[in-house]
Amino acid sequence: MEAASGEDVCVKWSETLRVYHAASCELENELQARHGLGLSEFEVLQILSRCCGEGGGQAKMKDIEAEMYLSQSALSRTVTRLEKAGLVTRAACEFDRRANFLMLTPTGQERFDAAKPTHRGVLVKHLA
Amino acid sequence: MEAASGEDVCVKWSETLRVYHAASCELENELQARHGLGLSEFEVLQILSRCCGEGGGQAKMKDIEAEMYLSQSALSRTVTRLEKAGLVTRAACEFDRRANFLMLTPTGQERFDAAKPTHRGVLVKHLA
DNA sequence: TGACATCCAATGCACGCGCATGTAAATTCG
DNA sequence: CGAATTTACATGCGCGTGCATTGGATGTCA
Numbered sequence: 001m002e003a004a005s006g007e008d009v010c011v012k013w014s015e016t017l018r019v020y021h022a023a024s025c026e027l028e029n030e031l032q033a034r035h036g037l038g039l040s041e042f043e044v045l046q047i048l049s050r051c052c053g054e055g056g057g058q059a060k061m062k063d064i065e066a067e068m069y070l071s072q073s074a075l076s077r078t079v080t081r082l083e084k085a086g087l088v089t090r091a092a093c094e095f096d097r098r099a100n101f102l103m104l105t106p107t108g109q110e111r112f113d114a115a116k117p118t119h120r121g122v123l124v125k126h127l128a
Numbered sequence: 129m130e131a132a133s134g135e136d137v138c139v140k141w142s143e144t145l146r147v148y149h150a151a152s153c154e155l156e157n158e159l160q161a162r163h164g165l166g167l168s169e170f171e172v173l174q175i176l177s178r179c180c181g182e183g184g185g186q187a188k189m190k191d192i193e194a195e196m197y198l199s200q201s202a203l204s205r206t207v208t209r210l211e212k213a214g215l216v217t218r219a220a221c222e223f224d225r226r227a228n229f230l231m232l233t234p235t236g237q238e239r240f241d242a243a244k245p246t247h248r249g250v251l252v253k254h255l256a
Numbered sequence: 257t258g259a260c261a262t263c264c265a266a267t268g269c270a271c272g273c274g275c276a277t278g279t280a281a282a283t284t285c286g
Numbered sequence: 287c288g289a290a291t292t293t294a295c296a297t298g299c300g301c302g303t304g305c306a307t308t309g310g311a312t313g314t315c316a
Contacts, residue, residue: 008255008256009251009255009256010248016255017197018197019144020145023144069146070274072294073273073296077272077273077296096282096293097281097282099281120138127137128136128137166302190263201303201304202304203265204265204267224312225310225311226311226312227265
């Protein structure tokens, strides 16, 4: 039965690879072409948007890192890109000046809302 | 039902992300630590090994490219690394001198056979 | 046959990533 | 309190990837 389960995992893995690559490549391309966003940039916006409803979405770097499959350094640079693009602002935390709060700017919220259908469309196409 | 299917794909996608990242990171780390192989390098050896049984596994670059989720340039460099490591040899094709044949060296076959259990073990761990 | 399109593989280049390290702030403990 | 440890984030660095281009070989067609 070990051998049988071994066969299963290979098939399962190649299926996972197929779906993952197809979807993530098209996500990357579509988001970049239509909205000028990389996939991990979109994902940061998504977390920020979900994390704190409408008001003024804000979250700590560490919390975002915990929700993403991205190293601390990669997240830091991704946020830098988003900040330069004016989609996000960093704000020092009053009570722990090591930590940063991230906030969506209005423009950031707009761009995210605009990109959301593109994102969902690609997922439906590849996972439905 | 569109909305419902939309919800489904999000869950499905985050599940795919979770499994893919966990497995591919551990594959990368384990193969590197135990056998000095990157994941895409292992995958090339795997295709070569499967592609032509024992005799002297050989396949065209294009055929390998078609079986992998890797660009032509990335494959070219991956093969260069394998060649430098002595695990693979390039041989010009007699009938079409644009094409290259790839062949596993004995050392390459050995290294692949040694790494195979590591690879399968990680997959079982994450997909069983 | 000669001009042009197509195909295969290699390479220049820019980019995003992870690892290791640096800096500053907070926490722990003698 | 003060030194050592830990935590949060930024940054230097090397690496693997994809895109665009190049060079060489093949195919096509008038």
